[in-house]
Amino acid sequence: MLRWMVAAHALVAGSPAAAQDAATVVSAEAALAQDAADVARIRGIDPAAALVLLRKQVASIAATDWIEGRYRERLAGIAIETDGAVSVLLTGNRPVADAEIRTGDLTIPVRFRIGAKSTRVELLAALNRHQADIRAMLRRPPAIGIDARQGTLLIQIGAADAGGDVAALRRRLTELTGVPIRLATTGRPDLDLAGEVIGGSRLIGPDPANGRRYYCTTGFVVTDGTQTGIVTAAHCPDQLDHIAPDRSVTPTRFVGQWGWGFHDVQVNATPDAVRPLFFADAARTHIRTVEAQRSRASTRVGDIVCHRGESSGYSCAEVMMVDFAPAGDLCGGPCLPTWVAVAGPGCRGGDSGGPVFLGGTAIGLLKGGSYRPDGSCVFYYYMSLDYLPDGWRLLVAPPAAPLPITPPAPLPVAPN
Incomplete structure (x- = not known):
């Protein structure tokens, strides 16, 4: 297994406050085996x-x-x-x-x-065409997505709407949209995952509105060709400092944030983000190399993905929906159905911006989650890396050089 040490001041995406001094960079095979171990646990x-x-x-x-x-x-x-x-x-x-x-x-x-009864294209068209009307029919704006297993439009209604005549509501929604409807409830509205107040060694920044300090999780290292930086969620504070294990502070420079419709991403530049590396495990002792990027188009319901958050740690779970619009107005207004929803219970406040991945393949940035009344996570949802801001791209390790090939010895010629 390849091993090398990472300098304490170098920013590693996924856990900026981790103990990087003695962390080990693991192989792609070891990374996938680690994810498999968590899948084995949950199944x-x-x-x-x-x-x-x-x-x-x-x-x-x-x-x-x-x-x-x-x-x-x-x-x-x-x-x-x-x-x-x-x-x-x-x-x-x-x-x-x-x-x-x-x-x-x-x-x-x-x-x-x-x-x-309806194709995915028809379901998406109905969602986009009637999202405002659906929101107006309910007491709180619902989460809406496509149930790929049943071929329906899944609308997650609140407890107040669920207490009424659900059958009549389903009929009205079916008549409105012209596609099959399935109703469900999660018990609580969706929430962004940045809102926990802390004072420790994480990616920390002040909220100018109230002066309090909040934390998020870095996702992956990115570049625009001339500078490098880290990405996190746009609803995190603009000014973010990386706090090293020895309490030393590395300021990052706010470049911009994109937080509407299909975006929830922020770039903070720093010359210390130099390698395509990220932490995956909760203990932050193993570093993975970003070796590939997976698009949303190549993500399927039932796929296993993993994520790491500063609050919840590391976990793997199944993709629930690939075409998902979170509830409320978390996207500068209604969200578009471009988010990917993943089953809980592995999400908590402070996970925002964290990496979603499998093995060494980078997949997305965590945005928010939906919770039961007891506070447990029903599901979380992430932004695909397809939607990184224009001009910025994921930093990916170059492919390994092919091993030299030794020609085989010539076979002996059989006598006539």
Whole structure:
């Protein structure tokens, strides 16, 4: 395993206040195995079986990208099942034969289901066209997303609306949108995850409105080609300081924030953010290298993703929705359905801006979460790295140089 030491003053995205002096940079294989161990914990399966599931998940991305293009006019949703199989839901009654993806030692079933009433394109169009009307029909603005497993528009209503005639409400919403509707409730409105007041060694900055100091979590290292910096959530304070383990302070320079519609991202520049590295584990003893970036288009319901937050630590969970608009007015007004929702319970205040990843693949920045009355996390949602601000890009490690190839010795020629 490759090991090297990281200087204490260097900023590592994902946990700016971590003990970087003795941290170990782990290999891509070790990073994926670490995520598999958490999947094994939450699912109660063997770590080796969990690792196979994650390998299947990564191996099936290219095939599901092809399926989405091939069946675009009928596609209601794509999801990854708990056994690693790909489930494809189509409209209409014309059946499609099941198939398999074979790659290396992996065989991944592809199961087609038919009978959906609306395509994903139609569901998205209905959400975008009628979001304001749906909000006006309810007592509090709801979270809305696409249920890719059932091919419906999922509307998460509050307790007050759930206490009325839910069947009648569903009928009115179906008539309004012209697509299938499923109603659910989470018990509490969605919240951004920046609001915990602390005074410790984290990414800290003052709120100019009240003078109090808040903390967030850094996501990944980025560059615009001339300078480097870190990204976090736009609803975090503008002025942010990195506090090292020895209590030394490294100020960062606020570049800008983008926090409306489909954005919740802020860039703070610093020459000390020089490598594509981030912490993943709760103890902050293992550093991962960013080796790739995954787009939202290549993310499926049922995919496993992991995240690290300064408050909740490290956890992995399933993607619930890929087309999700959080409740309330958390995006400078209504949010667009471009956010990705991930099952709880791994989220708490202070996690905002933290990295979402799998192995060494960077995926997104955590924005907010939805909570039950007891304070437990129902789900969190993140911004895809597709939406980094214009001119800025993720810093990614260069591909490893290929190993030298020694030509095989010539085979002996058999006598005639």
